[in-house]
Structures are given as C-alpha cells and as structure tokens.
Amino acid sequence: MTGTVLVTYGTTNGSTAEIAEAVADTLRGDGLTVRALPARSVTSVAPYDAVVVGGGLYAGRWHKDARRFVRRNRDVLAERPVWFFSSGPLDASAGDRDIPPVPGVRRAMTRLDARGHVTFGGCLKEGAKGRIAKMIVSSGKGGDFRDFDAVERWAKGIAASLTRV
Template sequence: MPGTRLLIAFGSKHGATQGIAEELGEELRSKGVDAVVIPADRVNDVSDYDGVILGGAVYAGRWHVEARRCARRHADELRKRSVWLFSSGPVDDSAERREIAPVRGVARWMQRLGAREHITFGGALTEQTPGLLAHSMVRHGKGGDFRNPERIRQWADHIASHLGSSS
C-alpha cells in the first residue's frame, strides 16, 4: 500500500458530498495511501493514480452532473484501474438502516467502468444549505446532517485493505 496513489473526485452542490470525500481522503492517508481529493470538474488526468473513488450527490434521482462528466471524460482510463463509486443524498437515516442501491445512472456507470462497488451515504440539508427549497424543507423539519463519519471511515478502511491485498 505505501506508494499507492488514489484519486478521490467528487461532484457536490452544497458541500456535503465534498465533506464525505475529504473524510475518505483523511482516513486513507492515515492508512498510508497517497489520497488526493479534488472536485470532479477539475480532474484532468487519472493515469497517475492506481485507483479512483468517484462520488456525487444525488438530486431528483440523478447523480451530480460533474461526477457523470468526469466518468465520461475518463472512462477509458478508469476501466484500467480499480474504481469505487459513492453517492450521497438521503436526508434521512435510510442509508444507515439498509443498503441503498445506486440510482439507475450510477448503476450504468458501475457497469461501464467495471467499478468494484458502490455505497450510498446520507446527505446533509441544514440551515446553511442555500436555496429556497432547502430553507423550506429545514423549516418544516425535513433537514439534518445524515452523514455518518464512522461509516465513511469504515468504507475507506475497506478500500485500504483491498489496496493492501492487491499490491
């Protein structure tokens, strides 16, 4: 695992998915992985990485546009390396209670890229989330931060163990 380079790219509208990506990166670095976390729209090349984690927020049943664009732009190179996908978005505890299947578009990307696995993490909708709809939902008790740092770290540890066994 030492010397293993891993890219963590994310598509995030209001920062919750970015927070998940940063938590993954922090945990992987603590395990000796050279993990680089950047927004998906700033990914220019994936060929320098041994593996890639690509994540995106899900809105109205669709994965974040920048995550989709990143997958499309780099599909040929991504197919040559280990890839994991994640989604964020449920603003309730459903991601804690059961495995949530990827939305249809993400399932297609899993197949196209030969991704090893996908996981869905809870999202966040708080008073700091911009937008009238978000503010209305929070006022009506539909908000909260449903990201679980322990679950995020466990998934990072799972990926680190895979990287350790495949080197």
C-alpha cells in the same frame, strides 16, 4: 499498491466534499498517497492508480460534476480500480439498509467494472444553495444524516483492497 489514489466528488453544498475528505483521510491513515479534488477540477486521471468517485444525489441523479467526470474519463477509469459513493438521503435510511446505486451510477459501475458502491446519508442545513434545498430546510426536513463511522469503515475496506499483496 504504492501509487496514488484520487478521491473526487460532485457537490453543491459541501456535504459530499466532507465525506470525500473523510474517505481520503482514512486512506491516508492506512498508508496510501491520496488527493481529494472536486470532480470539475480534475484535468487528468492518468497520474492515479485508483479512483473513488462520489456524488450528491439530487432528484434521483448523481451530481452533474460526478456524472461528467465519469463520462469524460471512462476509458482511463476502466483501466483502474474504481469505487463509487453517493450521498443524499435526508433520513436515517442509509444507516438502516443498503441503498442501491441510482440507475445512472449502476450503469457506470457496470461499464467500468467498479469494485463497489455505497450510499451515505446526506446533509442539508440552513444556508443551502438552491430553491428546492431551501424549501426542504425551511420545511424542517433538513439535517445531517451522515455517519462518519460508516464512511471510515467503507474506506478501510478500500484501503485493504489496495494494500493487499
């Protein structure tokens, strides 16, 4: 594939954006042309030949910007290779086992015949937005549980799939 890949995401505190940027950097490193953009700022999917969509998990649901992006662009996404990722567990569980997509993401994957999904650990630090996030951090249950080596391995699998002749 010689086209452009869109890596888009929904995030509240920036953790999912950092994962998306790491995915984009890995794809670029493997020779692909990539744009990484917040889901709410994408005006058209038409210029892209493949799409990676990520969303932070909040109370068992994907971030609203990621959900809206998929809903708004479902017809065009159905014509392209698509991968999804989620970020959220505030513990080591994402590194210990495969965490399946939440029901809404699973339905979108089925509708779009998505090529894959992975759940990465989340990150919630001091200064997080939102009442519940602030409560989690103040209770000592925040932290950074992202594994950027796992992000890179997953993105390399996408790159291999897209660059295969």
